[in-house]
Amino acid sequence: MSISPLAGASGRIETGAGAAAAVIRARAAEWDAPLVEDDTRLTLHLWGCELRLIPDNPGARVEITGAERRLVLTLQDSATQMLADEGVTVAWDSVAVGALAPGLALMRVVSARPVTPGYVRVRLTGPEAARFALGSLHFRLLLPPKGRAPVWPRIAESGRAVWPAGDDALHRPxxxxxxxxDDWLEFDIFRHExxxxxDWADRxxxxxxxxxxxxxxxxxxDAHRLDCxxxxxxxxxxxRMLGLAQGSVRAWVRASADDLGPLALDPRVTRCDDLLDALGAIEPDEDCHVWFAARDDLARAARRRLLDRGLPKxxxxxxxxxxxxxxxxx
Ligand SMILES: Cc1cc2nc3c(=O)[nH]c(=O)nc-3n(C[C@H](O)[C@H](O)[C@H](O)COP(=O)(O)OP(=O)(O)OC[C@H]3O[C@@H](n4cnc5c(N)ncnc54)[C@H](O)[C@@H]3O)c2cc1C
Structure with a gap:
């Protein structure tokens, strides 16, 4: 059996070890992330990584390990930020100064073409395409302001990724x-005012x-039955979930019939005009996971209704x- 090598980052806090422990405990509670504490260390488990705070009088050591370098660097960035917010500075042993922000891949546009009246399909190519199809379904597209050369976020000496601001600030949907x-990926942009x-996709x-x-x-x-x-x-x-679900899956979609494309013929898919009405018509049971995504006020209303119906979070x-x-x- 092959074991993937661990990536890591380590550093030192000279003052404020107590405050650092308090920040990590608070974040663990806020993010519902497992935290293990004993006499020798405090260990936060997050994003497939471990962040350890090890008292080392008068300060403390900070260690981060994980199987994926991108996630280790992301946690290094977040930890630096959350500790700095409380006035605690980590002196990292080594920082990849000038490297692109963790998880950022620079791609090239292959095409942007209408596929239905409501959607434009964009294909991007680049050597890192494959990792965007693993583990999570989504990504942020980083668009520079119209007419300006892109300034990409890069890692600074502090260990934090510095994002362009002001005239160079990126749009990040x-x-x-x-x-x-192979080396490409596609995504569909819903057209709206x-x-x-x-605008970017059109030009x-x-x-x-x-x-x-x-x-x-x-x-x-992961559910015996998934209702989307x-x-x-x-x-x-x-x-994507209609293709990935391990158990049975049904979907109610508020979109025009033309925009459903091949899904219009899928017996698992029902077109609807009111998502909350459609949600009210189903009977979730203990084997079922209900997945709801839409405008923020509808998502909040769906959450309330499902909690009122006794569904655990x-x-x-x-x-x-x-x-x-x-x-x-x-
Ligand atoms: C996890 C996740 C996955 C997503 N996947 C997709 C996807 O695959 N395809 C996709 O098209 N969208 C997707 N979205 C939604 C998308 O990120 C938002 O619609 C985003 O606002 C689009 O950015 P924008 O540049 O079009 O508009 P923004 O600059 O964000 O907003 C400009 C204006 O458009 C309005 N607006 C934003 N979205 C809509 C809308 N749908 N209808 C009407 N007005 C709108 C805003 O209120 C604002 O007034 C996803 C969102 C999340 C959180």
Whole structure:
């Protein structure tokens, strides 16, 4: 059996070890992440990594290990940030200064073409394409402001990724990988008013550079039965889950019949106009996971209804995919 080598980062806190422990305990509670504490150390388990705080009078050692370097560097970035917010500085033993932010891949546009009246399909190519089809369904698309050369986020000496701000700030919407093979991946953009991403897709030329960061945001829930509810923005994720689900799966989608594409012929899929009405009509049982994704207020209403019906929080997902003000709320 082959064991994947561990990636790691380590550093030292000279002052504020007590405050560091308090921050880590608070984050573990907030994120519902396992925390193990004994006389010698405090260990947080997050994103497939371990973050250890080991008292070393008068300060403490910080160690991060994990199977995936990207996630170790992401946790290093987050830990540096959350400790700095409380006035605690970590002096890392080594930092990949100048490297692209963890999880960021620079890709090239192959094509952006309409596939149905409501969707534009974008294909990107790059050597890291395959990792965006593993473990999580989603990624953030990083778009520089129109007419400006991209400034990508890079790791600074502190261990934190520094993101461009002001005139160079990136637009960072979340999308779902719909297909991935060889060195390419595809995603579908739902057309709507006032969308910087749709504007980009309408004008982008093949060969243009674009950044994507991730993957993130979860995988298909593991359940005996999966009932999915979603609007146009959730249709790509639902299409993936119809293919990935291990048990039986049904879907209610609020989208036009033309935009359902081949799913219009799938007997597991029902088109609907009101997702909350459709949700009210099903009978979830203990073997079922209910997955709901749409505008933020509908996701909140779905969450309330499912809790009122006695579903435990672990038996459902209610995700805000966009909001009336701007961007994904997730
Ligand atoms: C996990 C996850 C996965 C997602 N996957 C996809 C996907 O595969 N395909 C996809 O199309 N979307 C997807 N979304 C939703 C997408 O991220 C948002 O719609 C996002 O706002 C799009 O960015 P934008 O540049 O179009 O608009 P923004 O700059 O974010 O917003 C501009 C304006 O458009 C409005 N707006 C945003 N979305 C919509 C909408 N759907 N209908 C009407 N008005 C809207 C905003 O309220 C705002 O006024 C996903 C979101 C999440 C959280």
């Amino acid at each position: 979340v999308y779902t990988v719909t297909d991935q093979q 006032g969308s910087p991403t749709c 982008v030329e093949p060969g243009a550079e674009v950044g994507i960061i991730g993957p993130g945001g979860g995988w298909c829930p 509810f979603g609007d146009e923005t959730a249709l790509p994720a639902i299409a 672990t038996a459902f997902t209610a995700a805000a995919y966009w909001s009336r003000s701007a961007g994904p709320a997730g």
